Amino acid sequence: xxxxxxxxxxxxxxxxxxxxxxxxxxxxxxxxxxxxxxxxxxxxxxxxxxxxxxxxxxxxxxxxxxxxxxxxxxxxxxxxxxxxxxxxxxxxxxxxxxxxxxxxxxxxxxxxxxxxxxxxxxxxxxxxxxxxxxxxxxxxxxxxxxxxxxxxxxxxxxxxxxxxxxxxxxxxxxxxxxxxxxxxxxxxxxxxxxxxxxxxxxxxxxxxx
Amino acid sequence: xxxxxxxxxxxxxxxxxxxxxxxxxxxxxxxxxxxxxxxxxxxxxxxxxxxxxxxxxxxxxxxxxxxxxxxxxxxxxxxxxxxxxxxxxxxxxxxxxxxxxxxxxxxxxxxxxxxxxxxxxxxxxxxxxxxxxxxxxxxxxxxxxxxxxxxxxxxxxxxxxxxxxxxxxxxxxxxxxxxxxxxxxxxxxxxxxxxxxxxxxxxxxxxxxxxxxxxxxxxxxxxxxxxxxxxxxxxxxxxxxxxxxxxxxxxxxxxxxxxxxxxxxxxxxxxxxxxxxxxxxxxxxxxxxxxxxxxxxxxxxxxxxxxxxxxxxxxxxxxxxxxxxxxxxxxxxxxxxxxxxxxxxxxxxxxxxxxxxxxxxxxxxxxxxxxxxxxxxxxxxxxxxxxxxxxxxxxxxxxxxxxxxxxxxxxxxxxxxxxxxxxxxxxxxxxxxxxxxxxxxxxxxxxxxxxxxxxxxxxxxxxxxxxxxxxxxxxxxxxxxxxxxxxxxxxxxxxxxxxxxxxxxxxxxxxxxxxxxxxxxxxxxxxxxxxxxxxxxxxxxxxxxxxxxxxxxxxxxxxxxxxxxxxxxxxxxxxxxxxxxxxxxxxxxxxxxxxxxxxxxxxxxxxxxxxxxxxxxxxxxxxxxxxxxx
Numbered sequence: 041x042x043x044x045x046x047x048x049x050x051x052x053x054x055x056x057x058x059x060x061x062x063x064x065x066x067x068x069x070x071x072x073x074x075x076x077x078x079x080x081x082x083x084x085x086x087x088x089x090x091x092x093x094x095x096x097x098x099x100x101x102x103x104x105x106x107x108x109x110x111x112x113x114x115x116x117x118x119x120x121x122x123x124x125x126x127x128x129x130x131x132x133x134x135x136x137x138x139x140x141x142x143x144x145x146x147x148x149x150x151x152x153x154x155x156x157x158x159x160x161x162x163x164x165x166x167x168x169x170x171x172x173x174x175x176x177x178x179x180x181x182x183x184x185x186x187x188x189x190x191x192x193x194x195x196x197x198x199x200x201x202x203x204x205x206x207x208x209x210x211x212x213x214x215x216x217x218x219x220x221x222x223x224x225x226x227x228x229x230x231x232x233x234x235x236x237x238x239x240x241x242x243x244x245x246x247x248x249x
Numbered sequence: 250x251x252x253x254x255x256x257x258x259x260x261x262x263x264x265x266x267x268x269x270x271x272x273x274x275x276x277x278x279x280x281x282x283x284x285x286x287x288x289x290x291x292x293x294x295x296x297x298x299x300x301x302x303x304x305x306x307x308x309x310x311x312x313x314x315x316x317x318x319x320x321x322x323x324x325x326x327x328x329x330x331x332x333x334x335x336x337x338x339x340x341x342x343x344x345x346x347x348x349x350x351x352x353x354x355x356x357x358x359x360x361x362x363x364x365x366x367x368x369x370x371x372x373x374x375x376x377x378x379x380x381x382x383x384x385x386x387x388x389x390x391x392x393x394x395x396x397x398x399x400x401x402x403x404x405x406x407x408x409x410x411x412x413x414x415x416x417x418x419x420x421x422x423x424x425x426x427x428x429x430x431x432x433x434x435x436x437x438x439x440x441x442x443x444x445x446x447x448x449x450x451x452x453x454x455x456x457x458x459x460x461x462x463x464x465x466x467x468x469x470x471x472x473x474x475x476x477x478x479x480x481x482x483x484x485x486x487x488x489x490x491x492x493x494x495x496x497x498x499x500x501x502x503x504x505x506x507x508x509x510x511x512x513x514x515x516x517x518x519x520x521x522x523x524x525x526x527x528x529x530x531x532x533x534x535x536x537x538x539x540x541x542x543x544x545x546x547x548x549x550x551x552x553x554x555x556x557x558x559x560x561x562x563x564x565x566x567x568x569x570x571x572x573x574x575x576x577x578x579x580x581x582x583x584x585x586x587x588x589x590x591x592x593x594x595x596x597x598x599x600x601x602x603x604x605x606x607x608x609x610x611x612x613x614x615x616x617x618x619x620x621x622x623x624x625x626x627x628x629x630x631x632x633x634x635x636x637x638x639x640x641x642x643x644x645x646x647x648x649x650x651x652x653x654x655x656x657x658x659x660x661x662x663x664x665x666x667x668x669x670x671x672x673x674x675x676x677x678x679x680x681x682x683x684x685x686x687x688x689x690x691x692x693x694x695x696x697x698x699x700x701x702x703x704x705x706x707x708x709x710x711x712x713x714x715x716x717x718x719x720x721x722x723x724x725x726x727x728x729x730x731x732x733x734x735x736x737x738x739x740x741x742x743x744x745x746x747x748x749x750x751x752x753x754x755x756x757x758x759x760x761x762x763x764x765x766x767x768x769x770x771x772x773x774x775x776x777x778x779x780x781x782x783x784x785x786x787x788x789x790x791x792x793x794x795x796x797x798x799x800x801x802x803x804x805x806x807x808x809x810x811x812x813x814x815x816x817x818x819x820x821x822x823x824x825x826x827x828x829x830x831x832x833x834x835x836x837x838x839x840x841x842x843x844x845x846x847x848x849x850x851x852x853x854x855x856x857x858x859x860x861x862x863x864x865x866x867x868x869x870x871x872x873x874x875x876x877x878x879x
Contacts, residue, residue, distance in 0.1 A: 174472070179482060
């Protein structure tokens with residue numbers, strides 16, 4: 041099958057991400073990779089829970105002292121919305137509407153960047169207002185590692201979207217790049233799901249002590 | 250591009266192997282580098298046994314002994330046993346399911362190069378200030394106190410090669426799920442494919458905890474984090490949990506493919522269908538599940554309490570049930586068969602009692618209360634060597650002889666093969682059987698020397714003699730390999746004459762595109778079925794058509810090289826910070842450059858379209874008429 045073949049919205053297959061064998065492999069392989077990522081984050085969550093509020097002495101700030109719901113609420117809304125906009129993008133991808141897919145992916149990237157900005161502000165705030173650093177206590181190490189790993193995933197996801205958008209900006213959709221867009225958005229959903237758990241386990245459970 | 254021109258000469262061949270994405274060539278790369286690390290690990294084992302041959306010995310110093318012991322374990326598990334298994338998985342699994350290649354040929358190559366550079370990095374520690382010395386388990390309280398860069402080499406080297414393993418695992422899962430030939434249903438897959446499938450699933454879920462554990466260790470040692478430092482609120486037990494949540498499934502990642510190889514060998518040389526096929530599949534899957542639920546049996550003496558210990562003790566004992574199912578099925582496969590005692594079959598037959606001995610001591614160790622007596626003694630050393638050598642290494646040696654003709658197109662010498670077998674088997678039991686008793690007599694494991702007149706002399710001397718027998722067996726094998734390759738007597742599709750599965754229905758070695766026409770699979774042991782109906786080849790499932798092939802690529806090598814370079818930067822920035830920036834000013838730039846190389850090559854891979862090429866139908870037909878290979 042010619043990978044560069046041009047389609048119309050009539051001839052475009054129903055599941056373009058799984059039409060070619062390469063696409064099918066990529067789709068399944070990426071789901072499996074996300075399975076491994078789940079275990080990775082499960083290990084980080086377990087480590088964080090074991091080290092939560094474990095500090096060398098009383099002078100160190102604990103979860104209750106630091107976390108503030110309004111900030112985390114805004115971050116959560118930004119990321120959840122970005123997940124929704126990436127769904128819209130994939131909806132348009134499946135309908136062979138390249139322009140709209142681009143638009144929604146750009147909105148997704150914008151929301152992701154806003155989230156990242158808030159996270160940088162948040163970390164900066166903890167370091168300067170509470171002396172809560174990566175090296176100040178086991179709690180600090182656990183917190184920044186778990187939330188930081190998530191943040192690194194956001195960075196990678198954004199870089200991935202941007203790279204895909206630039207590379208394909210002028211050539212439209214075909215069966216070669218459709219699976220690429222699809223797995224990138226799968227990754228973005230995964231990042232969102234992990235954040236839901238971080239919101240619950242780190243922030244909500246941190247607030248109640 | 251339609252045909253591939255085979256270039257001759259050293260550099261073209263080298264370049265071909267550096268850029269190959271062909272599963273058969275990657276198998277050879279895994280075999281060579283795994284074999285090399287096996288020899289390195291074996292040499293380390295010999296030093297250990299020479300040091301312990303006589304009491305109060307000073308053959309090596311205490312510090313060096315710790316390094317050798319650590320590197321022996323780490324090398325054998327991560328750099329020898331796993332890659333050698335990957336060699337056979339790569340060589341055989343795509344053929345067994347009737348596929349043209351693995352699902353992700355590019356990632357297959359990337360997985361290999363990551364493993365390779367990780368292994369080289371780890372072993373460079375010998376030349377750069379000392380190897381890791383906290384045991385292959387590298388418990389945090391020990392390894393945080395270890396001076397120098399040994400542990401850093403361990404952490405970074407395993408991180409890099411572990412990423413390669415994870416990639417390989419995902420690749421095999423997708424290959425087996427998506428790439429099976431028409432008619433190759435799950436319950437018609439050969440047992441080696443099944444065990445590769447389950448082992449790959451274990452890799453997928455077991456390696457991320459190791460990745461996290463290694464990251465935590467890396468952060469603690471190199472970036473000032475406090476995960477394992479209790480004075481800062483840390484907890485050293487976290488490492489033990491993460492390590493063993495990976496470490497126990499790892500044992501099954503190693504043993505299941507070996508079980509698979511033996512299953513193929515038993516059926517082939519008993520010239521009978523494998524007894525209890527579906528029970529074998531079920532047992533393999535069950536072992537895979539249970540493998541994740543037993544890690545605390547490595548930590549019975551930590552003090553997690555009687556409830557935890559009891560639960561994990563029972564779960565551990567439960568694994569003996571599916572394993573027993575397998576043992577009986579292998580014996581019943583032989584029962585009433587027309588057995589041919591070739592070299593691979595000798596290994597398979599010897600494997601049963603050897604592995605059962607290791608299994609029995611395993612159940613003994615699973616009794617939590619009794620484990621307080623056995624823990625950290627030579628009894629444990631004897632147990633896991635019976636499992637690993639009696640199971641995995643015998644499986645690897647059997648597989649080497651069994652699949653050599655398929656990989657290289659020429660047969661290893663059978664007489665020399667049998668000499669290797671007897672030397673190795675006798676040496677193995679001589680070395681490790683006595684260690685059970687040394688352990689029960691109280692000899693602790695990982696000990697540098699013992700004093701005279703404690704009743705440990707005779708046992709240790711016998712053990713060392715055995716190690717020399719094993720070394721002699723390996724030397725005979727190397728000699729065998731050299732003369733076989735020099736003589737290079739070509740063999741046909743099915744050199745053993747009794748091949749049952751698809752890999753024996755194709756030339757040895759297979760053409761680069763594997764099957765000209767995908768075969769139609771009509772049942773378990775498809776090639777055997779065709780042979781029994783008087784056909785000399787598989788019934789094709791499709792007409793001859795163009796075959797799509799992936800392009801070679803140098804990017805996997807560069808990507809892995811970038812991480813290799815970055816690892817040096819990550820390690821020496823510790824000294825840079827310790828010297829307040831006075832020395833090692835190059836560390837951070839090197840770290841950045843290395844990461845840029847890796848990220849840059851990932852971007853190139855993503856941005857540059859790679860559609861592969863086609864081998865055209867006309868060329869395949871012409872090739873047929875000329876009787877040659879493209």
